[in-house]
Amino acid sequence: MSETFDTPDVQRAESTATQAVIEPPAAEPASTTKPGEKPRRARPHEIFRDMPLLVKISAVWLILVVFGAIYAKLDQSVFGGALPLQDPNLQTNNFNSETGDFGTGEPLESPSTSHWLGTDALARDTFSRILHGGWVSLIVAGTAAGFGVIVGGLLGSLVGFVRGRTENVIMSLIDVILAFPALILLLALVSIFEVRSLALISIVIGVLSIPAYTRVSRAISLAISQREFVLAARAIGTKPRTILFREIIPNVLPTVLAYALVAAAFVVVVEGSLSFLGLSVQLPQSTWGNMINQARRDIRLNIAQVFWPSLALSLTVLALNQVGDFFQRRFAVRDSAL
Amino acid sequence: MADAHTPVLVVDDLRTHFELPIGMVKAVDGVSFELERGKTLGVVGESGSGKTVLSRTIMGLNIASNARTSGSVVYDGRELVGLTPGEMRQLWGTEMAMVFQxxxxxxxxxxxxxxxxxxxxxxxxxxxxxxxxxxxxxxxxxxxxxxxxxxxxxxxxxxxxxxxxxxxxxxxxxxxPKVLFADEPTTALDVTVQHQILNLLAQQQRERYMTMILVTHDLGVVAGRADEIMVMYAGKAVEKASTSTLFSAMRHPYTEALFRSIPKTGNPKHTRLTAIAGRPPDLIHPPPGCKFAPRCPYAQERCREEEPELQAAPEPGHSFACHYPVGSEAGKAAYEANLAAGVPQTLAAAGQVQATEDLSVVAAAAEEVV
Incomplete structure (x- = not known):
């Protein structure tokens, strides 16, 4: 009796037993035996479905952060503050000389309907500042990943494939950069410039993240270059450049992209550290790091103002690690199956 | 090339050595053969006998920077040894191609x-x-x-x-391509599919009038399909003959051992498969005489000291490298002497130990010899 409730399919099959008997089994025995089917690649919602719960939550969090950051930036740059979000730099306790109004808020407010996460020491809306801080993290992490994947991935794939002197020269240079403490090099580079724009910070961090990507992609490229299909491509007279772009790089890319997520978590922390030291993007642009630094002084009065940006930073790093690990595992499984 | 009997591929004294920190690995050590257009050469040998390196050397596909190649490969009148990869690329695909294992x-x-x-x-x-x-x-x-x-x-x-x-x-x-190298094309496949793939290769070869080099460790694979067979051991060709000659009048003990290790359907149930005792020799420090001597049931003192040269057999196109060839009086005498002296690999080949002792004992004894 209870079996009939197992799946809706069973119920339907029983109710229409006459025609259901000859139906083929729902599950395909193996993809290899079924020609004529369109090549199947896992679609985004299928990947999402395969995620463990924690990874799912992480992915949702990352989407929220990205969406929030883009929303805040749109509000500021395109709509001129017309979207429903507080101005991140408006000191809400200020006297408005035009209207004669005293401000609506006060410093270090607790969360309320008008200020969801309260206000900071200058009575600025914390929620809005966190969204704007997310934009900085997003751009820095994105640029670093872009530099890493494109420059580092290409260099690594190249040297892993051609080997020889090219490899020695390039890898020596990479090792020199790697041997230098990254944060100190960053501090030195950043402090040279008078104006620290978002673009400058992004590019400096981006260039400094190239070596790690180069090493990762070189390792994969070394393994891929030994595979028989590369030899097979050579044996039919394929040009080395075509082999690099058609045979090696498509196989290096998935792993490097998965690494990019984990590396992005590191970059977010690096940018946070710079901000905390006051060496990232210039004030009053809010970043998670400089928010923590500013709220630090009033930690005895209102600990929540340190808590919110710290929470955003840690959750984002955790989420990036979770999602990055998930994709790395996924690609690792796929590789071993081949 | 109007004349069909002009060899399309002439390999002369080809050697490929790999330089390693612990010494020189002589993977291919002086192999020569000629192959006419449209014919199939079967290259047979155990793992590590140099057959894969041989085919890759002929094609110029040894990418390792420590590979040293000497000798000559003439394809269609062109010398291939010494060409740069860029020059070889003109040939890859259009003149020569390879099917991998x-x-x-x-x-x-x-x-x-x-x-x-x-x-x-x-x-x-x-x-x-x-x-x-x-x-x-x-x-x-x-x-x-x-x-x-x-x-x-x-x-x-x-x-x-x-x-x-x-x-x-x-x-x-x-x-x-005009020459197709098939490097153990069926080793990774199951037996029924093996048969189909080999038939497919043979059919394509006929239709396209290709020359084919079929590399395998299985004498059974080349038996019906190759025109000529070259048996390789430790980087050297130890016996070359047309297929029918090789199966009717094999001379080298290694060929015989390979032949014995093919399972026969006519055997009674639970017949032990005859294995070749021991392992292929160390290619860095090979034994001084015949490379097969430590595993050979016919081996005598002379075999361990003096390396046999490739010599012609009475049949046309048949050559072998052995002092005590199978089927000769000298070979028979050597075998019987070894049997009487209880040389382990001879006992194993004769099947006498299987009844009394476990085969692993023989294998251990043979390894000591190696």
């Missing part, structure tokens, strides 16, 4: 098979995208892939092993 790894897993087929066709022959697709589908059909139009858009992992090997063959044939 493992179809699971010799296709790019992230590229659709159709593109793997058409890409170099377009690069080499300059055909348009549509033409390349049409001829690729034709090629897939000719290697007997059902529904080639649909398969064209498949990824390698969506195909079975046999089907992937068919695709590999199609890729190798795409630019119409």
């Amino acid at each position: 493992d179809p699971m790894t010799s296709l790019n897993p992230v590229v659709k098979v159709g593109r793997q087929l058409t890409e170099h066709m377009r690069a080499h022959l300059g055909t348009s995208k549509q033409e390349a697709k049409a001829s690729a589908i034709e090629l897939l059909r000719s290697v007997r892939i059902p529904e080639p139009e649909e398969r064209f858009n498949n990824f390698p992992h969506e195909m079975s092993g046999g089907m992937r090997q068919r695709v590999c063959i199609a890729v190798a044939l795409a630019c119409g």
Whole structure:
């Protein structure tokens, strides 16, 4: 009796037993035996479905952060503050000389309907500042990943494939950069410039993240270059450049992209550290790091103002690690199956 | 090349040594042969006997920077040894092509098979995208892939092993090579598929009038398909003959040992398969005399000191390298002397130990000898 409730399919099959008997089994025995089917690649919602719960939550969090950051930036740059979000730099306790109004808020407010996460020491809306801080993290992490994947991935794939002197020269240079403490090099580079724009910070961090990507992609490229299909491509007279772009790089890319997520978590922390030291993007642009630094002084009065940006930073790093690990595992499984 | 009997491939004293920190590995050590257009040469030997390195050396595919090649390979009147990879690339695909051992790894897993087929066709022959697709589908059909139009858009992992090997063959044939190297093309496949793939190779070879070099460790694979057979051991050719001569009048004990290790359907049930005792020799420090002597049931003192040269047998085109050849009076005497003296590998070959002792004892004894 209870079996009939197992799946809706069973119920339907029983109710229409006459025609259901000859139906083929729902599950395909193996993809290899079924020609004529369109090549199947896992679609985004299928990947999402395969995620463990924690990874799912992480992915949702990352989407929220990205969406929030883009929303805040749109509000500021395109709509001129017309979207429903507080101005991140408006000191809400200020006297408005035009209207004669005293401000609506006060410093270090607790969360309320008008200020969801309260206000900071200058009575600025914390929620809005966190969204704007997310934009900085997003751009820095994105640029670093872009530099890493494109420059580092290409260099690594190249040297892993051609080997020889090219490899020695390039890898020596990479090792020199790697041997230098990254944060100190960053501090030195950043402090040279008078104006620290978002673009400058992004590019400096981006260039400094190239070596790690180069090493990762070189390792994969070394393994891929030994595979028989590369030899097979050579044996039919394929040009080395075509082999690099058609045979090696498509196989290096998935792993490097998965690494990019984990590396992005590191970059977010690096940018946070710079901000905390006051060496990232210039004030009053809010970043998670400089928010923590500013709220630090009033930690005895209102600990929540340190808590919110710290929470955003840690959750984002955790989420990036979770999602990055998930994709790395996924690609690792796929590789071993081949 | 109007004359069909002009050899298309002449290999003379080809040597490939790999320089390692611990010494020189003589993977191919002085191999010579000639091959006429449209013929098939079977190269047979155990793992590590140098047959794969031989075929890759002829094609110029040894990428290792520590490989040292000497000797000569003349293809269609052109010397190939010493050509740069750029010059060799003119030949790869259009003149020579290779089918590899493992179809699971010799296709790019992230590229659709159709593109793997058409890409170099377009690069080499300059055909348009549509033409390349049409001829690729034709090629897939000719290697007997059902529904080639649909398969064209498949990824390698969506195909079975046999089907992937068919695709590999199609890729190798795409630019119409004149010489095809098949490096253990069926080792990774199960027996029924092996048969189909070998028949397919033979059929394609006939239709395209290709010269084929079929590398395998299985004498049974080449038996019905090769015109000539070369048996390799430790980087050297130890016996060369036409297929029928080799099977009717084999001279080298190693050939005989390989032949004995083919399972025969006529044997009674539970007959132990005859294995060759011991392992192939260390190619860095090979034994001084005949390389096979430590495992040879016929081996005498002379074999361990003096290396036999390749010598002609009475049959035309048959040569072998052995002091005490199988089937000769000297060989028979040597075998009986060894049997009487209880030389372990001779006892193993004669099957006498199997009744009394465990085979592993013999194997251990033989390894001591090695």
